[in-house]
Amino acid sequence: MAMGSPPAEIIKRQANKAFEASDFQVATSLYSHAMRLDAANPLYVLNRAMSNLKLTKCDISRPANDISIYLGTTPKRSKRLFRRARARKALGDETGARKDLETYVARGGQQKVADAEALSDPLATTKSNATTTLVPAADTSAGYEVKDTALMGKGAFATRVFHRGDLILTEKPLFALPESNDLREIIPAVSAAVERLSPTDLLQLLSLHASYGGNLFVDIYRTNTMPCGLCLVASRFNHSCLPNARYSFHAPSKCLRIFALTDVARGEELCVSYLSSRNVYGSTRAQRQRRFLASFNFSCGCPACSLTGADLEASDARRREAAVLWDGLTKHDPRLHGGRVVRDAVRGIRLLREEGYMADADDFALDAAALCALHSDWESAKYWAKFNYDTKCAEFGKDHEHAREAKVYCDDPRRYAQSGMYSGQKFPARV
Numbered sequence: 213m214a215m216g217s218p219p220a221e222i223i224k225r226q227a228n229k230a231f232e233a234s235d236f237q238v239a240t241s242l243y244s245h246a247m248r249l250d251a252a253n254p255l256y257v258l259n260r261a262m263s264n265l266k267l268t269k270c271d272i273s274r275p276a277n278d279i280s281i282y283l284g285t286t287p288k289r290s291k292r293l294f295r296r297a298r299a300r301k302a303l304g305d306e307t308g309a310r311k312d313l314e315t316y317v318a319r320g321g322q323q324k325v326a327d328a329e330a331l332s333d334p335l336a337t338t339k340s341n342a343t344t345t346l347v348p349a350a351d352t353s354a355g356y357e358v359k360d361t362a363l364m365g366k367g368a369f370a371t372r373v374f375h376r377g378d379l380i381l382t383e384k385p386l387f388a389l390p391e392s393n394d395l396r397e398i399i400p401a402v403s404a405a406v407e408r409l410s411p412t413d414l415l416q417l418l419s420l421h422a423s424y425g426g427n428l429f430v431d432i433y434r435t436n437t438m439p440c441g442l443c444l445v446a447s448r449f450n451h452s453c454l455p456n457a458r459y460s461f462h463a464p465s466k467c468l469r470i471f472a473l474t475d476v477a478r479g480e481e482l483c484v485s486y487l488s489s490r491n492v493y494g495s496t497r498a499q500r501q502r503r504f505l506a507s508f509n510f511s512c513g514c515p516a517c518s519l520t521g522a523d524l525e526a527s528d529a530r531r532r533e534a535a536v537l538w539d540g541l542t543k544h545d546p547r548l549h550g551g552r553v554v555r556d557a558v559r560g561i562r563l564l565r566e567e568g569y570m571a572d573a574d575d576f577a578l579d580a581a582a583l584c585a586l587h588s589d590w591e592s593a594k595y596w597a598k599f600n601y602d603t604k605c606a607e608f609g610k611d612h613e614h615a616r617e618a619k620v621y622c623d624d625p626r627r628y629a630q631s632g633m634y635s636g637q638k639f640p641a642r643v
């Protein structure tokens with residue numbers, strides 16, 4: 213498969229689109245990005261100059277600066293001479309422009325094209341209402357704002373109080389691609405997706421964090437994409453091994469959603485977990501750090517990973533034990549050691565709570581519910597099925613398929629596979 217155009221060229225094409233749509237602010241910024249990627253290409257400078265000129269009709273200093281960079285280059289090709297003539301004309305240098313047009317014709321350019329250019333008005337296509345908002349202003353009514361953190365670049369911060377189960381954000385991914393580790397597939401796929409964006413979306417995408425190096429678009433994509441695709445706002449949420457928020461994909465709306473896992477104070481940073489369940493709650497700091505470096509190319513600086521001394525030992529011990537308990541749930545003989553399964557589920561959930569980790573208690577509750585149903589202890593089965601349902605509602609939303617499925621068992625625990633197989637034992641342990 214072809215590797216596609218270099219990022220700077222794709223950005224330039226998008227900038228041209230913005231220019232043609234009289235979106236000069238976006239066009240100017242995109243040309244700047246193209247210049248940053250390929251400083252040797254005089255066309256980007258010239259195009260930015262033209263765009264700046266449209267943008268700042270009265271203030272010639274910005275375009276003049278770009279054009280002087282461009283004029284410093286010696287155009288060999290007639291097309292470039294033609295562009296330089298246009299730039300000189302826009303700056304009021306009629307004599308220089310005329311000379312360039314003459315040379316352009318002498319090198320094979322068409323006389324009638326040169327004549328038309330000589331007569332044209334360089335600002336003729338400017339629309340009086342050509343304005344654009346570059347990046348949306350922080351929408352504090354949304355309940356969060358994106359701003360700088362002390363150590364992790366930008367992050368999302370609560371601008372109001374949230375309670376567990378509150379919806380924080382709903383966002384449609386800009387695009388999603390099939391999973392692949394093969395750059396020969398990823399580069400053209402990401403490049404094609406970027407070409408399809410609007411210039412404004414591309415500009416926002418270019419403002420996202422990039423952690424890996426190499427092809428810029430692939431870098432941005434890898435740093436920010438989630439299992440459901442790339443989201444401009446959700447990708448500002450940093451990771452924590454003690455997350456206070458959780459993201460999930462809501463298939464009917466095709467949107468990513470973020471729910472509060474805990475009560476969150478105004479001003480607190482909203483963090484999700486980039487790793488799933490046991491890879492976070494069941495892993496020591498050293499194990500998590502190894503995963504982060506391998507998968508995400510950063511060292512986690514979250515509060516749990518910043519613990520030291522006895523606090524760190526206690527946190528690691530809780531997570532180690534939670535992992536052992538979770539592994540054990542399916543290993544105990546459910547007929548003979550049902551009580552053990554339920555007690556271990558209780559212990560696992562308490563460990564997570566002691567740790568301050570408020571996700572994934574349903575990993576444990578579900579096994580306890582099925583075990584109680586197996587033994588026809590319907591009261592306990594109902595308790596655990598409801599625990600599972602409440603957890604799913606808070607973490608994914610009531611209308612999520614996980615919650616809807618959990619509700620079926622909550623309403624009737626007899627629907628668990630193999631329910632009612634044994635009877636006579638009760639499992640009174642509760643969280």
Ligand SMILES: C[S@@+](CC[C@H](N)C(=O)[O-])C[C@H]1O[C@@H](n2cnc3c(N)ncnc32)[C@H](O)[C@@H]1O
Binds near residue numbers: 451452509510
């Ligand atoms: C998806 S972005 C999150 C938003 C990002 N901070 C920004 O400025 O746009 C992921 C990047 O944020 C930083 N980051 C996120 N969580 C972090 C954490 N727990 N510790 C250190 N850096 C983190 C890393 O640089 C990571 O590559």
